[in-house]
Amino acid sequence: MATLKPMPVATKISAPFWQALKENQLKIQQCNSCDGWVFYPRNHCTHCFAHDLQWKQISGEGVLYSYTLTRIPTMPEFSDEMPQALAVVELAQGVRINTTLIDVAEQDITIGMAVKPVFDKVSIDGETLLRFTSTENVGGVRDYIDPLKDLTRNDQGQVQVPVSNLTALSALADNKFTDWSNQIVVDQALINAFAELSGDDYWLHTDPERAKKESPFKTTIAHGSLVQVLQSRLTIALPFEIIGFKTMVNYGSNRLRFPAPVPAGSTIYGRSKVQDISVSHKGVQLTLEVHIHVVGSDKPSVINDLVILYR
């Protein structure tokens, strides 16, 4: 996900429509039995009810059938698009499509005006939405614009993202891990100190002699919660800095797992990626997926979906 906005979910029936948009084509269904055109995507013809529809590429030229200008976003995610010209376009084939009219000044929008499609690339993955614009405009493909491109950077080279810039925030959730952090050694002394602090002095953590004989790991292992809190000693270089908020709160974890042990004496390091950005009445919630590994091990010892709340 690299967009906060709700995205269409293709179904088995509608998938050819969305795939065509990705390829900068508009395809709708035509009935092989009566030649009638059908939109939205269906299994059967709406004219003669035959189950014999075929996807056909069309130019997409049509006229503006109806529209409304929304000045208050229906969801905060759309606040960067105000006012939105929500439109119904009637294609030359007679079917109507709900869409958004773009790049036409408010005073120039008229019912019946000639329009043509714009293939709007809304994510770095090429997800495409169908907009329309005046036939006097260029139309065609609207390229994806990286919303982080023009933002300033701090001394560490991190891109500075204002908490109010929802479009840029959403681009942070690109599912890419940071580089590995610094490394730290989890030795028996550290494990003993944590056992004393937490009161969890189970022999699997604190008795190397017994662990050698009885533990499946043949040695003592660190407490999962110890490895989790050691995250504070790992400097994970995030490629961004969020700015312009009043408070930042550690809101807890959506998921905390200890999939692999950390034997005493291991060296650990960590990395993270932005899993999700969401907006609610509480503020902007950033979910950071933190992984801590024993150095060289593919399997994480800690997975922590850490939720940070900005307001």
Ligand SMILES: [Zn+2]
């Ligand atoms: Zn038909």
